[in-house]
Amino acid sequence: MLGAARKHFATDGFAASLTAIARQAGVGQGSLYRHFPDRISLAVAVFDDNVAQLEAFAARPEASLRDVLELLTEQTVASVAFIDMLRASDDDSRLRAILDRVTDALDRKLGGARRDGDVHDSVTAGHLLLAIEMVAALVAKAPAPSRRDLADRAWAMLRPSIFR
Template sequence: MKQQPRADERRPANDGPKAAARNRAALVAAAREVYAESGLDAPLSAVARRAGVGQGVLYRHFPDRAAVATAVLEENVRQIEQAAAAEGATLADVLGVMTWHLTESAAFIGLMHADGAGSRSGIRAHALALSERVERGLRGHLPDGYRLGGANDLMLAVAMVSGAVTGPTREEREQRALAAWRLLGIEVGPVRPFEG
């Protein structure tokens, strides 16, 4: 027999849409972490566990693996676009935000190599569109005559740096990315997420 709650007991509030938004944000953050540690082939159950939700919640927000990767990539690109649109932003500032995403997200590294990104997961066209958005954000801060101003030079440099982002820890990956930018003679601002 089920006991009814007493009048002085309160049931937990059902946050409805607020909980859904929180769960989605937690899933994207968890996916970024899990992908950084284990790559894009990490089990989705690990993403749900890291986010503190059940797999059913994950699948309510994301029907498949490609949708999870796309959400992580969208968030990465959105932060770079916000950094690029911030008042007084410089190329170094935007590169700092982009470099943070490179060191945090294996999925984002794949995006910077969009020719191969998503070929097995069905998100190739979307990855190319996201890569173009990153390029627009960066290109908008290139001074006239800048060394990376050529047609493909900017994204080639980004791809070269992203290829250097290896190592078991975030700190090692960041050091390698910054060393690669230095070798290219490019100044990078503080490596951090965009906090607008």
């Protein structure tokens, strides 16, 4: 079920059809809802891996803030639903918990980048999340093959407002 959900979220975003997910997984909707009572439960299960990967990567001393933003961009290009889910975090405590984990990972790297003089002093984790959301909104409308190039071009415009 998670594999089918990951695929549909990647192509259709956070609003992917749960019926289509169940069908692809080869189960009935009742079975899907027994395991995941709502869309958010399913999304949290699917994207918890993304957040765990981000946290582990951000914890590595050699990983820079740029590296962490690159990983988030890769995750966004692979599935725009990941950022859609973070944007919906005001509505649900489970999503807020995911957003808090992402924000904490960014904050840790931002502190080091600020100490090293790599970023403008005014940049916050909120600014970084906004930049990621902007890139995600752009790539969400693009065909999958052109998403990476579009994300790279958007970051080329955004980086000067973040990094020195």
